[in-house]
Amino acid sequence: MELYAGCRSKKELKKVDELLSGLHIEFVTKPISQQALELMKEFRSSHGVEINDMLIAATSLDLKAKMISKNQKHYKFLPDIELLEFPFSGV
Helix, strand or coil: CHHHHCCCCHHHHHHHHHHHCCCCCCCCCHHHHHHHHHHHHHHHHHHCCCHHHHHHHHHHHHHCCCEECCCHHHCCCCCCCCEECCCCCCC
16 A cells, blocks of 8 residues: 555556556455554654554564565664565565
């Protein structure tokens, strides 16, 4: 949803649809929400984290999946997160 939130036109919405069309979308579950809440409690005052970023991070942690973000500073301090460098240069 964060990708859609950044769209400013129907053309950009269509580009996001195209980008996501071949990907599996994982929805937030109760355990993911709970983990995001714990991350918020731990890092809100020290790093100014926001809800959407902690939901993304908690999803990555729950799935044990690597993640990539243009906003590296939003995630690099999180323990156990497998954050790939942006821009991504390897496969």
